[in-house]
Amino acid sequence: MELEGCRLLNTRPAHQASSLTEKLEEHGASVTELPLIKVKRVSSGGTLERIRNSLESFHWIVLTSANSVDFFFEFVNESDGGASSLYGKRFAVVGEKTHNRLRQKGFEAEIVPDVFEAEHLAEALKKVIRTDEKVLFPRSSLSRDILIRLLKRENIHIEAPVLYETVAETAHRMEINRLLQEKSIDIIIFTSPSAVYSFFRQISSENRSKGLQNIMFAVIGTVTAKALQDSGFTNLIVPKVFTVEGLVKAINESAGQNII
Secondary structure, three states, X not given: OOOOOOEEEEOOOHHHHHHHHHHHHHOOOEEEXXXXXXXXXXXXXXXXXXXXXXXXXXXXXXXXXXXXXXXXXXXXOOOOOHHHHHOOOEEEEOOHHHHHHHHHOOOOEEEOOOOOOHXXXXXXXXXXXXXXXXXXXXXXXXXXXXXXXXXXXXXXEEEOOEEEEEEEOOOOHHHHHHHHHOOOOOEEEEOOHHHHHHHHXXXXXXXXXXXXXXXXXXXXXXXXXXXXXXXXXXXXXXXXOOOHHHHHHHXXXXXXXXXX
């Protein structure tokens, strides 16, 4: 198998890690799951309550991750109308995984850009949204504001409440440092820049200078890749398609080329 003997560290949040691990193990990899971030719903405040009570005023709903779909529908289901209040709304999403999660909730997206990044979503939205239409963009506390800025530049009314927050998971700090010290990892997987930032905050200075030698970093997304490059690391595996399947394929190809 392509990844026989290859040792990988999967840093995805606990509720998302298993699907990636299973695909890698199918190719013979040895995978350790140690989440570096976790997500949780924020407490409802004035802004969220106002939006919950005025869902009918929005024409478009933008969702950029499976997490945003889950938290948004949990939020909506707490309203009097529940998910039925979303009938007639138009959806735009980033990524097929997000689209599939939306379908599981009983809704279809009209816009799914070919490139899974907010900039491309903004370009697609600008072509179809009228200036008299309102956009709701429920998001993470760490989401970039590029989509908001690009749509506002076109005089499109967008509201972007923070619905959930991404925080560092520090329970595995000692284990991560031990694996690096013992040189027990060949590839570290990051699927978000927040995981990269959490990683470098938790590893020791000795591991940063010595423990990362000969380790490859497999990432999803150009923003995640840039977070590593900004930290001085360029030994990256970046898939052409920013999905779990695309990432597994890129890791397999790297192994086939003896890069790992």
